[in-house]
Amino acid sequence: MPQNRTCDYCGDDVEPGTGTMFVHTNGSVVHYCSAKCEKNADLGREPRDLEWTEAGGHHQAEAEAEAEAAAEAEAEAEEEAAEEEEEEESEAAEEAEEAESGAEESEEAEDAEAESDEEADEAESAESADADEDEE
Secondary structure, three states: OOOOOOOOOOEEEEEEOEEEEEEEEOOOOEEEHHHHHHHHHHHOOOOOOOOOOOOOOOHHHHHHHHHHHHHHHHHHHHHHHHHHHHHHHHHHHHHHHHHHHHHHHHHHHHHHHHHHHHHHHHHHHHHHHHHHHHHO
16 A cells, blocks of 8 residues: 655645655655755745645644544543542441441450450459368
8 A cells, every 4th residue: 555655845745656755875764745845945945834724724623633632531530520439439338337347346345355354353253262272
């Protein structure tokens, strides 16, 4: 398939089979679409900037690209907002679970503490009973 090239002077497309291609001794390649562009480049002239006109600029393509970019940005913003809401909901649920488990853990800790106190009391009473038996 033929490859489209761009003119190094004016920036227009050089259609296959037309234009001039120069290869410098250092290996760089220069393409010109016409002899006019070649001559102006040889004379060191600046290319005309026609982007400010309707015909010279790519205003239609730029407008479409901007509209697509805006639509994509809006879609991404909506997705991020939805993700943030889900994260907040999950964090709130986790906090509620932690609060519930914290209450359960504190109850369990109190129960364990009470049991250990009872065991300590029983051990003391058993020791005192043993001591009483030894004294007799």
